[in-house]
Amino acid sequence: MKSWGAIVTSSSYQESRTKNSPVKLSLPDPIRWNDGDVTIIDQTRLPTEEVFLSSHNYLDVCEWIKSLRIRGAPAIGIAAAYAATLAAFEYGSTNTIDTKLESALQAILLTRPTAVNIRNVLARLRNLDISGTSVGEVFLYQAQEILDEEVDSCRRIGRFGLELIPDKAVILTHCHTGGLATGGYGTALGMIRAAHEAGKDVMVLVDETRPLLQGARLTAWELQKLGIDFRLIVDGASGIAMRKFKANLAVVGADRITANGDTANKIGTYNLSVLCKENGVPFYVAAPSSSFDLAAKSGDEIPIEERNPDEITHFRDCQSAPEDISVFSPAFDVTPAKNIAAFVTERGIIRPEYRVSIAAGIATH
Ligand code: MRU
Numbered sequence: 509m510k511s512w513g514a515i516v517t518s519s520s521y522q523e524s525r526t527k528n529s530p531v532k533l534s535l536p537d538p539i540r541w542n543d544g545d546v547t548i549i550d551q552t553r554l555p556t557e558e559v560f561l562s563s564h565n566y567l568d569v570c571e572w573i574k575s576l577r578i579r580g581a582p583a584i585g586i587a588a589a590y591a592a593t594l595a596a597f598e599y600g601s602t603n604t605i606d607t608k609l610e611s612a613l614q615a616i617l618l619t620r621p622t623a624v625n626i627r628n629v630l631a632r633l634r635n636l637d638i639s640g641t642s643v644g645e646v647f648l649y650q651a652q653e654i655l656d657e658e659v660d661s662c663r664r665i666g667r668f669g670l671e672l673i674p675d676k677a678v679i680l681t682h683c684h685t686g687g688l689a690t691g692g693y694g695t696a697l698g699m700i701r702a703a704h705e706a707g708k709d710v711m712v713l714v715d716e717t718r719p720l721l722q723g724a725r726l727t728a729w730e731l732q733k734l735g736i737d738f739r740l741i742v743d744g745a746s747g748i749a750m751r752k753f754k755a756n757l758a759v760v761g762a763d764r765i766t767a768n769g770d771t772a773n774k775i776g777t778y779n780l781s782v783l784c785k786e787n788g789v790p791f792y793v794a795a796p797s798s799s800f801d802l803a804a805k806s807g808d809e810i811p812i813e814e815r816n817p818d819e820i821t822h823f824r825d826c827q828s829a830p831e832d833i834s835v836f837s838p839a840f841d842v843t844p845a846k847n848i849a850a851f852v853t854e855r856g857i858i859r860p861e862y863r864v865s866i867a868a869g870i871a872t873h
Contacts, residue, residue, distance in 0.1 A: 535687045535733055535734075536688075538551075538580075538583050538690070538691065539587055539590065541590060542562065544564050546563060546569055546594065548560070550572075551576060551579055551725075552576055555725050555729035561577065566591040566595040569590060569591035569594065574619050576720065579684075580688065580689020581623035581762065581764075581799050582625055582695070583689050583690055584620060584626055585654065585658070586654055586658060586691055588617075588619070589629045589633065591616045592609075592630065592633055593648045595608075595609055595616075597644035597648075600644075601643035602638075602640075602641065603640060613630055613633075620813060622812060622813045624764040624801040625763075627801075628801075632650065636650060656691070658690055658798065659693055661797070662690050662695055665852050666702025666703075666705075668854075668856055669698075669699030669703070669794060669857075670702055672790075672792060672850070673699065673756075676709045677703065678753045678756055679712050679755065680715070680750055681697065681723070681760060683717045683773065683777070684697070685761035686727060689761065690796075695761045695794040696759040696793075697727065697730065698794065699792075701736070704735075704736045712731060712737070712739070714727045714731065714741065715742075715776065716740060716742050717743065718775075718776070718820075719823075721823075722774065743779075747787070750783065750789055756789070758792065760773050761774075764800075764804070765793065765801065766800075766807055767803075767862075767863065767867065769863075770807030770844055771793050771845070771848060772840045774840060774841075775839055775840055775841050776841070777843050778842060778844075779841075790849040791843075792850050792852055793850075793851050794853075795852075800870045802866070802867070802870060802871050807844065812841070814837050814838055814839065815839045848862075855870065
């Protein structure tokens, strides 16, 4: 009987490395403010169609967040800031957050519960000095600042992450953490991109990421545009793939990181971390400080979003399971801190013991 490592394929690794023809086109902006409107690229239509949506109504932005037209923790934080700005302009708020604006902020907060970025952004907006001025103008300035900071954070994450990526590296990733999931550039994918730009020879194993296929639809699309070598795999193949291709590391993003280092990310991340542990592959989380929730002591306090069962029983309009069945559809899981070798943030690399190092690296800034 053959051992795990002796799987025979028709093409060698080197031969099949040429298959992802690089497209190398520029990547669109995930979200921008355009003269009173918010514009996004509709991520649910990718990779087959590049459709842009614009609106000056904050309720549309809430719907875009709920339906994942814009998604990824930093990107929905930015979208929340722009939604709050639209609401403040719509209500002509000056001086204060009045009742109408307050209920708009509540609606924005409730769009998606797991990523802490929305809550962090709204807390930041609430702390601004708005006395004697247009709240919309103050929020808009802050939203632009948040967007710029997120892009800058991604680039810094990329630079800090370089030391974790060898010159010739096979890297596993899950979900989508690229430019579209952030303000631009990416977190985990930003690390991979920075390594590629630094001339390292990287090959990425991309989990398709059931049920909504962020890996297949978005990560593969971005990597192809960037001309970075990758192999798309089904989620269940990550174990065999990490052994066959001798993965050097795995890196994922985060929706919420608690004070002890427990990390919520797209469903399936926890499984991947266990596989990494079993196979001695270091498992890293790349995330900006806007994704940390230091008020939460552990992952037990993270609300896990459950999505519509249709997302599992159907793909778009195509039914893939019997009707009237019971489904459990968590969008995220929690990876325990003990499975995480390090966090890569815009402030540097954070290693265990996380209760101490996260407080020192994040809370004190
Ligand atoms: O449901 P999604 O697609 O918003 O989930 C996104 C993820 O889990 C990402 O990995 C995370 O938000 C980090 S994005 C830089």
